[in-house]
Amino acid sequence: MKVTDHIAKAQGNPQFTFEILPPLKGQSIDAIFESIDPLMEFKPPFIDVTYHREEYIYIPLEDGLLKRQVVKKRPGTVGICAAIQNKYQVDAIPHILCGGFTKEDTENFLIDLDFLEIDNVVALRGDAVKNETYFSPEKDGHTYAVDLVKQIDQLNHGSYLDVELQNSACTDFCIGVAGYPEKHMEAPNLESDLHFLKKKVEAGAQYIVTQMFFDNEKYFDFVKRCRAAGIEVPIIPGLKPLATKKQLNLIPHRFHVDLPEALIKEAIKCKDNAAVRQLGIEWCSAQSKELLDHGVPVLHYYSMGKSDNIRQIAKRVF
């Protein structure tokens, strides 16, 4: 089923979804199932699986030079999606990136998904490779998520890279994209970011999932601004429960979002991380309830591979 159908179905009967990360290379898929299992009683309509691009590591050589080696620490996005659909009969939504992909790689990735009956994707640009400041695309890859959305949309119309292909099968992907209530870190301002968000929708994106936010006013304002700009597709709010004291600095650094003063004050008072985790559950539950009270049909939780706190929130809210 398409994400947009799940959203329509959740009107008046709110649902939550969550995202998982593929395990580090060498670890078993059982760890993924262990984090999903406790959430299945809530019947999530779909589960997102993130994509992690390659990283460069530098190996010192005897002559003092460094050898650059490309490693993928978390492969397996497509395999995990197929395993989830097979084991739980729930839609799995792979994330797909511009970064590290040529157009040909993208097409082949999408063909695999299509053959596996995975017909939803979240299309993203991806970040710069670790230790590099700016994102740079592959030689024959996409620079912005909008270009990736266009390629997926073309495939949905049976248009492949090889123009000689005749009578090609049309894929039928429902495409999600990212939105940033506090603007993307590289955008000069929110207006500009919304301008490009609208381009992604015009190119074929059917829904938006937001970056995490800790103050619902940021989401309400973002939705208002999107609607004023003519962006009409559903906007799924992304929520993350605070879980450690360290995240007070890590989250703003990594995701370029603000934490509200009241949350910071309470977190600082916590004696240990167990107390912060509890605070995070309460804060995120309150955020969730308010969003549902405002008629939001689907909430999306960033689980970061740990589901116990999401389960606690779900028990309080759903």
Ligand SMILES: Cc1cc2nc3c(=O)[nH]c(=O)nc-3n(C[C@H](O)[C@H](O)[C@H](O)COP(=O)(O)OP(=O)(O)OC[C@H]3O[C@@H](n4cnc5c(N)ncnc54)[C@H](O)[C@@H]3O)c2cc1C
């Ligand atoms: C819901 C969600 C899920 C995510 N999942 C993953 C994941 O699985 N793996 C991963 O590596 N990362 C993931 N990310 C992070 C994401 O890849 C980064 O935030 C990345 O820096 C931007 O991706 P984007 O798709 O939003 O980029 P884009 O939409 O391409 O935007 C990037 C920047 O360029 C600007 N821009 C867009 N189009 C143009 C244009 N034509 N000309 C000039 N400027 C333009 C935008 O305003 C923005 O500042 C996720 C983020 C979110 C919110």
